[in-house]
Amino acid sequence: MDSREHETDTTTTRWTVATVYDDMWVDPDDDPRETETEIVDERGVLLEGLRHFRLTVEMKCAGLDAEQMARRSVPPSTMSLLGLIRHLTEDERHFRRVMAGEDAPKLYRTEEDRDGDWxxxxxxPAVVEDAWRQWRLETERTDRFIASVDDLGTTNAGFSDFGAEHGVQLQVRDVLSAHVNEYARHCGHADLLRERIDGRVGQ
Structure with missing residues (x-):
């Protein structure tokens, strides 16, 4: 293998539009993640975390064209920001498939291509537009399901395939927490992917 295959461009200049804190994506007054909402309970903490990380994913993709969205900017990883949106769409459907018992088959992954989302x-541009449309649709459906559950101790209505033991009973609070963590983990990937595309940085 030619060693140059995995070489990366080192000329990209790091930058941010933030003027108050240079380690932020935008200034506090322009940050949609910043709210005056008082969080008073467990549900509020989980939903605020989910809202925050979903917004972060959107912000990390702002201003990019189709080529940039699809660019695998951190080789040899096959990740791209577009693939990330498709992957998170699958996660939203998986959450409801397990917890709500919905008939929500996989959109992108198949037995033949288990990494079809990536x-x-x-x-x-049509693939990018469809990915955003589908992701927003699935997040809205997930939010409606969560709002319909009065008790976070409610257990799954569908078959659980989380973790090593399949078929176990799981509470909404546990799977929602895992869902938030999944978004948080991928926000870290989005940080690196975006920085390697055009140099923009910030939390």
């Missing part, structure tokens, strides 16, 4: 993330 592999199908091609530099086509």
């Amino acid at each position: 592999n199908g993330a091609v530099a086509d």
